[in-house]
Amino acid sequence: MRFIMAKFIVVVLDGFGVGEMPDVPTVRPQDCGANTAGKLLNHFPLKQLPTLEKLGLINIVDATNSVMTPNPKANWGIADLAHYGCDTFMGHQEIMGTRPKPPLEKPFSESIDDIEQALQLAGYQVKRIFVKHLQLLMVSDSVVIGDNLEADLGQVYNLTANFNQITFEELKEIGQIVRSANAVSRNIAFGGYVPSMDNILNAIELKADEFGIEKYIGINSPDSGTYDDGFQVVHLGYGVDANTQVPLQLNKVGIHTYLYGKVADIVQNETGTSYTSVVDTDQVFELLINDLKEKSGFFCANVQETDLSGHQQDPKRYWNILEKADRGLAAVIDAMDQSDLLVVMADHGNDPFIGHTKHTREQVPLMLYSSKMQGVALGKRRTMADIGASVSSYFKAQLPESGQSII
Template identity: 55%
Template sequence: MSRFIVFVLDGFGIGEMQDVASERPQDIGSNTALKLLSAFSDKRLPTLEMLGLNNVVNCDESVMRPSSTASVGKCNLKHEGCDTFAGHQEIMGSKPRKPLVKPFFLSIDNIERALQFDGYSTQRITQGGRSLLLINGCVAVGDNLEAELGQVYNVTANLSEISFDEVQKIGEVIRSNNDVSRNVVFGGLLASNQNLIDAIEVHGECIGVNAPRTGVYDKGFKVIHLGYGVDYSIQVPEMLNERGINTVLVGKVADIVHNPHGISRKRLSDTIDICRISVEELSKSDIGFFCINVQETDLAGHKQDPEAYWSTLDKADRGLEEILKIMNKNDILIVTADHGNDPYIGHGKHTREYTPLLVYGEQIECSVIGERLTLADIGATACDYFGANAPQFGESFLPLLNRITK
């Protein structure tokens, strides 16, 4: 028994799912990985190439070739839409439930009263017949325009005017007064509060701030994700804690997954920092479950910036190389994603795509893992690996891995 490592390239999908035409027609034609490998066809991601990325992408234009030794498959998204929070809860073994759709205008009264009760000043800014709230002049709260409309609220802050600790307090008040599945609390160092106001958009019944337009991701970005209604007692961290197995979460996954008994390295977005910290944490123990999220891929997708996306993949690839160097013979590494975010699709939202399933271990020979029905199979496999009780959802593919004894 050793280490089980899950490396999530946020938003790195490998092609539209079969239900896209009926469920998300705006994502028809999406294929994040294929388009990037085609656009940067003369460039290599050597670690991901060795792990079998082009086995699942099948890009003939790329200098990257399929690997004859890789163990690969792909995962369906079982949750509706293509949401980061839901995707990570699914990876951790939660059975997705139908999300509540409640545009911000249906919650604004309760949220505004609660904020005013706690001493915050609020201003309603109205466009197209809908209103969002500006809090203390430097924090905007409204619908998340990058995720499924009406399912997520964003709390977007100018951290040049307010500390992130204070923004988090505001976020907790907001979280306590609405029942959508996720509230995203984040900010960056902006030149002016006007950046928030200038980025307000109305999409149907929803009004919010277009986060990429504000520049919030560009400097001093910090974020936490506040969930609602998730039963953490049946997820991977709790199942492994019952077996005495340490759990370490690094990056965005630490912000959105409950891990009270383990180590959570939160509020990280820089890819180089995330990879360095991951190697540090892995070096501390030769037993445990590690889940790492690289977020800047997703941010590049939201900004529809292929150059930034490829640059992040290159950094992540070098980080994976360092992880491979310190892996023991019994360790298992899985590289996957939580959804797609095609930077060529023409909109700045997530895309409903299959995710790659690249599995590596010194003791694992070439294995066919096939198409998995849910991301939860990853969490179920982790629990199986450690001999722990299964999480709520998912089927282990550990029996499919051709493990040898050396």
């Protein structure tokens, strides 16, 4: 095949949006004024991200006080979110060529009875944890189940586990039972070696709906300590057809797919190589660069720590992670050949100045690097699926169900 030795690389800076979507005032008024990249650049005007500057970041986010400048040789554009809300799981399904469908919104309180019954029928010890008028489930004194408080409320349920008391394999079995008993778009089963269940229970929080009514209850994931030691995760999706996505389309024409970090946790890639449960930014790039030196195919890496910094509303940490990613991207470019392509993008926003700890519904940057292309306007894309379509087009594979190639 003509492109058998070529590489198409996508690096997703998770949560690095470039300004609110036009529909935000109507569908997510809490995100009005969101601009993750713009606010960070203004907050750190004397700091530099030389690789992202070279790739065209300031071409995209131009109204800032940053010492960095636009690059006339950069290939750049922006993309709208075609999925509802601003969810990492659905964002990456969209990048892989899925046409997103409207999600079900159902607080955990409306699913707790069905989930509890399914777990009890399977023989598990289940008890309820009461906080005010809301309840969580605890399974086998080692797993807490409730709303995900970081994604769009009501669309995701979390299972937070202490691996000092239960194995990841046992957690996944519980996760499958929970998945079978509810219809929200995603269930996430994850955990780490936490000193005590009190660390998890002390991270319980309640969240209010748009009317100020406390309606959601769950674990604040970054505060629970599960990311700190031995973190493992599985994302259990609903209604996503992997047969229409890029990895399986590429496999049909003999092209291998490599996934790194959170994208490996949430995108089905049975025929490829997936480096799951990798959160550390330096490790993500180390794994990616090692493969780029020896292998060819489609490579997609997710930098999750930017997103975690947004959830923590921590601009300083966010910028420190961007600096790590900038160095990693420089090493990626050094490992590329003339025929290779690199796309740097995001999946949504996570404005660390917005005043809440959830994702923000923002457009995402598109920065394309190739030694053969300079100064190309990629324009405004209607969906991030255009990247998946571009990958399939590049390797002469069948296009996914959504998206138009930009190359």
